[in-house]
Amino acid sequence: MKELKVDPIRNGTVIDHIPAGRVQRVLAILKPRSSDIVMMGMNFSSRAMKKKDIIKIEGRELTQNEVNSIALIAPDAKVSIIREFKVAQKTKVEIPELIEGLVACSNPKCITNAEPMQTRFKLVNIEKRQLACQYCERVFMADEMDHI
Secondary structure, three states, rough: OOOOOOOOOOEEEEEEEOOOOOOOHHHHHHHHOOOEEEEEEEEEEEHHHHHEEEEEEEEEOHHHHHHHHOOOOOOOOOEEEEEOOEEEEEOOOOOEEEEEEEOOOOOOOOOHHHOOOOOOEEEEEEOOOOOEOOOOOOOEHHOOEEEO
């Protein structure tokens, strides 16, 4: 049996337990630079999820806004901070109660789409991942929202 090996990273971030097929949406949030060393894996076997995606980024630790954004599309993801080849910190992503400036309102009539202002959404249902725009009050599923 042939075994594939992915090199460990010395310092950086590993995002694991991304639902299969969503790795490119997570990369769109992270906006890696052309100089970043990024490993992206799709459709790995997983006992818990059957299939999962994974990302490794060498030399970069995520901001809280990036982690919050990932939670919107990969609510069961785990983020590990790697230092000197060891896991220094491991956290499960969580959707915050208030989300500011991360996603655009999908309502074309919302004032946030006409005026230069920061969007604000309140988490109204964590199980269904529903967010309400604080300006137009429309409720959206996290999956249907575009990241800014």
